[in-house]
Amino acid sequence: MVCKFGGSSVENAGQIEKVKNIVGDSKNRKYVVVSAPGRDEAYHQKITDHLVNLATNGKHLAKKVTAKESKKAIFDKFSGLIEVLKIPDEGLLKSLEADLNTSLEGEKKIAFLASRGEHYNAKIIAAYFNLCGIDATLWLPEEGGFLLSSDFLNAKVLPEAHVNLAKLKGCESVCVIPGFYGVTKEGDIAVLSRGGSDLTGGEVAYSVEAVLYENWSDVNGVYEADPRIVKESDVIPRLTFKEIRLLSSKGFNVFHFDAMNNCRKSNIPINIRNTNRPSFAGTMILNERVPDEDVVGIARLDHMAYIYLEKEGLGETIGFTEGLLSIFNKYGIKTYHYPTDKDDIAVLLKKEDLAGNINNLRADIESQLTPDALEVVYDVAIISMVGIGMKYNSSVIADAVWTLKENHIDIEMLDHGPAKISFHIGVAQQHADRALELLYKKLILKK
Numbered sequence: 001m002v003c004k005f006g007g008s009s010v011e012n013a014g015q016i017e018k019v020k021n022i023v024g025d026s027k028n029r030k031y032v033v034v035s036a037p038g039r040d041e042a043y044h045q046k047i048t049d050h051l052v053n054l055a056t057n058g059k060h061l062a063k064k065v066t067a068k069e070s071k072k073a074i075f076d077k078f079s080g081l082i083e084v085l086k087i088p089d090e091g092l093l094k095s096l097e098a099d100l101n102t103s104l105e106g107e108k109k110i111a112f113l114a115s116r117g118e119h120y121n122a123k124i125i126a127a128y129f130n131l132c133g134i135d136a137t138l139w140l141p142e143e144g145g146f147l148l149s150s151d152f153l154n155a156k157v158l159p160e161a162h163v164n165l166a167k168l169k170g171c172e173s174v175c176v177i178p179g180f181y182g183v184t185k186e187g188d189i190a191v192l193s194r195g196g197s198d199l200t201g202g203e204v205a206y207s208v209e210a211v212l213y214e215n216w217s218d219v220n221g222v223y224e225a226d227p228r229i230v231k232e233s234d235v236i237p238r239l240t241f242k243e244i245r246l247l248s249s250k251g252f253n254v255f256h257f258d259a260m261n262n263c264r265k266s267n268i269p270i271n272i273r274n275t276n277r278p279s280f281a282g283t284m285i286l287n288e289r290v291p292d293e294d295v296v297g298i299a300r301l302d303h304m305a306y307i308y309l310e311k312e313g314l315g316e317t318i319g320f321t322e323g324l325l326s327i328f329n330k331y332g333i334k335t336y337h338y339p340t341d342k343d344d345i346a347v348l349l350k351k352e353d354l355a356g357n358i359n360n361l362r363a364d365i366e367s368q369l370t371p372d373a374l375e376v377v378y379d380v381a382i383i384s385m386v387g388i389g390m391k392y393n394s395s396v397i398a399d400a401v402w403t404l405k406e407n408h409i410d411i412e413m414l415d416h417g418p419a420k421i422s423f424h425i426g427v428a429q430q431h432a433d434r435a436l437e438l439l440y441k442k443l444i445l446k447k
């Protein structure tokens with residue numbers, strides 16, 4: 001079994017003790033992937049964010065934490081862990097200090113520093129396991145060869161990484177593996193996208209042909225809707241890979257949406273569980289389940305915008321959509337949906353991605369595609385209903401539309417996913433919380 005423990009599960013000594021108990025509870029928990037500690041005590045920021053803030057000279061954290069303050073927060077976190085867990089220091093803090101003063105520059109510096117949270121946490125956790133009588137071996141990506149592409153801040157896993165990880169198969173002791181980072185063929189440290197320890201866990205599970213990938217966090221499983229907004233929301237016992245991929249790409253931040261790809265191919269189930277409530281079964285993610293309900297989860301993306309274009313016959317012009325998307329690509333802007341019709345198209349994206357880009361983007365679209373009209377609509381929330389049962393009952397779309405109409409909430413956009421297991425409704429951001437609650441009550445709570 002592979003177990004990944006997220007930042008909240010390894011945030012402080014008390015949490016790390018819970019992790020030790022969970023790992024010690026079953027001999028099958030052989031591969032333990034750990035994140036950087038979650039939030040620090042002084043600023044309540046993730047240690048990874050402090051590390052990026054240090055690397056960017058204080059530009060990363062919005063609430064004006066200086067690079068010096070971040071450095072202190074990182075140092076305090078690790079020295080606190082070493083002290084409370086009674087880890088023999090053996091130069092750990094000296095080596096951390098040296099790393100924090102790296103002479104690297106640019107993206108290499110950001111990636112290297114960002115990786116230090118996982119690096120030092122794994123060292124501390126492996127040492128702590130051994131102190132507590134769990135025979136543990138530390139497997140470092142730079143030594144074992146978790147090989148990544150040279151896109152330093154959003155690296156991709158290379159096939160050789162699987163070959164090297166597979167060497168861990170049959171390992172006698174518990175292998176402690178830092179998540180989120182790896183090494184390029186040139187020997188530089190690179191990181192996966194944010195939340196990437198989930199990805200490391202998935203790659204390990206695939207490589208060692210695990211029977212189960214446990215993903216431990218601070219929630220009882222995947223909830224039907226974000227539990228911070230919809231209080232009545234309950235844990236979903238079973239989800240398919242396709243459903244969780246849709247939900248997590250649309251705002252369910254509990255699990256990285258690319259982390260299940262290899263598990264899905266190899267039919268390795270993923271179990272989302274709570275480190276603070278290990279007796280709860282959590283959510284099981286599988287290739288197949290019985291669709292007892294139409295809508296199983298409702299996700300939401302906030303503060304979106306869409307660019308609306310009108311031009312006669314654009315829907316039938318070969319290459320129009322491709323040309324449009326390549327313009328967004330040029331500015332590094334991620335696009336979400338692009339519903340299209342005979343004479344118009346709308347492209348959904350994050351409002352924040354337009355900041356600083358909108359003038360140039362508009363100029364490029366106007367000169368290259370000569371639209372008759374181009375309008376930008378800001379502050380839209382996209383609510384996504386997902387469930388394999390919808391394939392057999394699309395009348396839930398009518399229920400959703402009627403519920404919003406009855407409550408005087410205008411629909412800005414409606415898009416039915418081609419697999420017929422999702423549909424997306426855009427509403428003004430100001431109505432987002434109410435719309436989510438109303439849709440939850442109508443489509444899920446009615447059960």
Ligand SMILES: Nc1ncnc2c1ncn2[C@@H]1O[C@H](COP(=O)(O)OP(=O)(O)O)[C@@H](O)[C@H]1O
Pocket residue numbers: 005006007008009038195216217218219221222223224225226227228251252253254255
């Ligand atoms: N539908 C959902 N179900 C469960 N958690 C959700 C959902 N949507 C958003 N979340 C958030 O995801 C968080 C867990 O993911 P994450 O912050 O990555 O944890 P970790 O740091 O332990 O990896 C929860 O604390 C919760 O606030």
Ligand SMILES: N[C@@H](CC(=O)OP(=O)(O)O)C(=O)O
Pocket residue numbers: 005006007008035036038046048049117179180193194195196197198
């Ligand atoms: N620490 C990294 C990687 C990660 O996966 O973290 P977490 O498990 O806390 O989401 C990040 O913050 O992006």
